[in-house]
Amino acid sequence: MQTSASTVIRRPIDEVWAALADHRRISGWAPGLRVSVDDTEATAPGEVGAVRRIEGGPGPAIVERITAFVPGRRLGYEAVSGIPFRDYAGTVELTVRGLDTTEVRWALSATRRVPVLEPLALAAVNRVLLTLFSRATRRG
Secondary structure, three states: OEEEEEEEEOOOHHHHHHHHHOHHHHHHHOOOOEEEEEOOOOOOOOOOOOEEEEEOOOOOOEEEEEEEEEOOOEEEEEEEEOOOOEEEEEEEEEEEEEOOEEEEEEEEEEEOOOHHHHHHHHHHHHHHHHHHHHHHHHOO
16 A cells, blocks of 8 residues: 655745654654654664654554655655554655745555555544644744
8 A cells, every 4th residue: 555645834944854854853743752763773863774663652662764864855764563554664755845835745655454444544644644744843
């Protein structure tokens, strides 16, 4: 399965990137979540090879490995554990759309485990993602 979402945020691309690329800052725009990062295998702190662990939701901790890191432009990740899909991978791409305006495009691919639930899962993921993008850049 594949899904994508996009939104335009009235913030400069460098502010949006700062919110996206600082993994520990997720807890600031997603209340109730705690994030830790293991940079042992990373090319640089928080970059390709870094593993982030996101805890605090209703299910198990989500553990993701950063697979792409192009400053100011693109962040890619894959699930290591905690996601109810197989082969889960996502990318977030940023594009300048005007003075102090950034388009955020997110894409996800995964192998479904329960085909009948796919439309519900995709709708839920899109709604959560767009809400989080909005919160991520609302705060300074």
